[in-house]
Amino acid sequence: MIVNACLSTLGKYFAKKMHFSSQIEIIGKLLDQTEEFRQLYLFDDPFPSQDYFDLTSEFDRLKAEGTYIPPEQLLELKLSLRTLLDVIYYLTKRNKKYPALLALTVNIYSEDIILRDIELIINEKGEIHNHASPELSKIRKDIQSKVASVERKVYQSLSLGKKEGWLVQDAEITIRNGRLVIPVPASYKRKIKGYIHDESATGQTVFIEPSEAFETNNAIRELEIAERHEIIRILTLFTDTLRPQLSELIQAYRFLGLVDFIRAKALVSVQLNAIRPDIHNKPLIQWKQAVHPLLFLSHQLQNKKVVPLDISLDDNERILVISGPNAGGKSVCLKTAGLLQYMLQCGLLIPVKEASEAGIFHTLFIDIGDEQSLENDLSTYSSHLLNLKNILKNADKNTLFLIDEFGTGTDPHLGGAIAEAVLEELSRKNSMGIVTTHYSNLKLLAEKTAGIINGAMLFDNSKMQPLYLLKIGKPGSSFAFEIARNIGFPEKILQNAAEKTGTSQLDYEQCLTELETEKLALEKEFQQLRAADTLLSELIAKYKKLYNDLDAKKKEIISSARFEAKNLLTDASSLIEKTIKEIRENQAEKSATKAGRQEIKALTEKLQEATPQIENTSHDNPESISLQNETESPKSDIETPLRKGDKVCIIGQDFTGEILEIDDEEALVAFENFKIKTLRQHIERASEEPKEKRKTGSRYSGIINDINAKTTEFSLRLDVRGQRAEAALNTVQKYIDEAILLGVFEVNILHGKGNGILRHLIREYLSTVREIKQFYDERIEFGGHGITIVKFR
DSSP states (O other): OHHHHOSSHHHHHHHHHOOOOOOHHHHHHHHHHHHHHHHHHHHSSOOOOSOOOOOHHHHHHHTSTTOOOOHHHHHHHHHHHHHHHHHHHHHHTTTTSSHHHHGGGTTOOOOOHHHHHHHHHBOTTSOBOGGGSHHHHHHHHHHHHHHHHHHHHHHHHHHHHHHHTSSOTTOOOEEETTEEEEEEEGGGTTTSOEEEEEEOTTSSEEEEEEHHHHHHHHHHHHHHHHHHHHHHHHHHHHHHHHGGGHHHHHHHHHHHHHHHHHHHHHHHHHHHTOBOOEEOSSSOEEEEEEOOHHHHHHHHHTTOOOOOEEEEEOSSSOEEEEEOOTTSSHHHHHHHHHHHHHHHHTTOOBSOOTTOEEOOOSEEEEEOSOOOBTTTTBOHHHHHHHHHHHHHHHOOTTEEEEESSTTOSSOHHHHHHHHHHHHHHHHHTTOEEEEEOOOHHHHHHHHHSTTEEEEEEEEETTTTEEEEEEEESSOOOOOHHHHHHHTTOOHHHHHHHHHHHOHHHHHHHHHHHHHHHHHHHHHHHHHHHHHHHHHHHHHHHHHHHHHHHHHHHHHHHHHHHHHHHHHHHHHHHHHHHHHHHHHHHTTOOHHHHHHHHHHHHHHHHHHHHHHHHHHHHHHHOGGGOOOOOTTSOOOOSSOOOOOTTOEEEETTOOOEEEEEEEOSSEEEEEOSSOEEEEEGGGEEEOOOOOGGGGHHHHHHHHHHHHHHHHHHHOOSEEEOTTOOHHHHHHHHHHHHHHHHHHTOSEEEEEOOOTTSHHHHHHHHHHTTOTTEEEEEEOOGGGTGGGEEEEEEO
């Protein structure tokens, strides 16, 4: 894949020379280069990606004195030098944004003198310019002049032949052997003097070059030879100036080939969704959601998803024993581990998720497949034994071994015993490894031996199909009887096999099956509980915010009412004083004045009574404020305490519910399709109004029921991976609208990383939604920039 992604032969050369390394400095440098180019490819301007010609072999030839570069290679030199200078300029102008790539440009030829000299000699089509030298210019002008003379003489002969009737009227000039000739009927060939170059297949027509043009054509041929000699002289002079810099140019072109190779690695990494994990200089595997790259590409073509694997090997858990059903993914897991580790130590990015960590191994030993040989007289088991012997001899603490179907090929009891002994010895050597097996003794060995741990490829017992999911910690069942029963194997045969197997083995397999089934159920319930807990927390936060807003609103209303009452008192007093003044000015009687003052005093006392009521209400019990219409009847001084079964409503709301439970502080109230627990002081006894006056309540109830149903079904995470951009954007828009309707505080949008296109489109839309407070990447260990967290206002 990397070779095919290279643009140059030198890039392909580097790809084919790529090899395994155990030096962390080299591996780290190679990974940094590829990761930087991956970031460059995804998020920066287009990188120069054409004219990566390899001229190193031509430079080696030109080292000899007297040699010259042909026009074809000169054109390639011109185009590739331009690419080389563009690459260096691209990396240097980014101010150390890509330090690992920039380090490659140190001491690389970056002058444009040679390029300017080439442009004086050759054009974009690879033709030598007329003005490449004064002599060449003169020769080409002479050639043009003589060619025009030849054409004129040949046309004159053609016209004469038609006039005399020697030629047919539609005869035209043609070319034979590079010369202009006239097609003449054979019977008139002696009428036109000249040189016969050819004749037709039937011999009825001959092609004659007129004698008037023959000498001129010979002169043209001599000029063409002189032109070729002058071009060689020009190219030789240029090559002489180029020769002292050939060593620098060879190094520069190796740099260009290396950049092409790194570019190819980055393109393949993007295709595989591969990243650079954290590297440690010790044996270690801590991979999150690792996938087999070739399986990923194969499934991608079929619109299928690969089930990722979480694989972990460290100092405490060095050897993983994987068991489970046939065709359940055990061998794929083994091959994934081997291939990704080898890719990593060749300097390639690997398809795992962020927060993955990897170590360095000095040796890898693999025993996968059947290595039987007729020539060497080896059976399947003998070949496995030879491999095990080699592993035992060379394994140490820096070894990673991968063994498929460990112990098979011979008597299960004896093969299992040998396999167990081999595994114990590898554990004593502190080697790391992964083995797959169906043997129960190896599963039990992992339970009782430090450093060895079981792993299971999970199986859906209800649907009788593998889940391809690796779970570390418990062994897996082979599900031999279940699979046989599922494909319709005769029940009588299975019962006979069960009797022969013995109850202890079947009980052990049954326990494994039940454990896996229970574990899957518990994990599903845990996920549901976690989602419900998140939703409940959001609802509580939303309720508290609403309560605080209402409390603030009530205080604002009380303050406003108090202010209006005081203004009313002031206005009333002013009005009264004005009335008294008018009475005085009109010289009213004392009795009338006295009566007016008494009325004023009564009005003032009545107005002042309103202010203390407002103040007392707000200070004594702010939670119990309720605004009544003037048409409402006043409440009785003594109210009956609320009890279970009473009809109540939320203060300020119209719909009615029934008390299910109540104590001194809280009450549980049932409305039509939902229940709510609230503070006792937030409810009041429902008034006995006719149903037609309570239509608003039923309407609100229906809306709340609908919102409750949507809230129950609403997921706090949306997955749009694999969708096309337009479809994904429509899904996100509907999802955000529903989240805003339900008053959700925070959601996650899982769009994956890929080329970053889907992430960019979604975030561009999110930035236009006013109800969204902010959005940002998930933490690296939980998905990084493959997940966008959205928070609402």
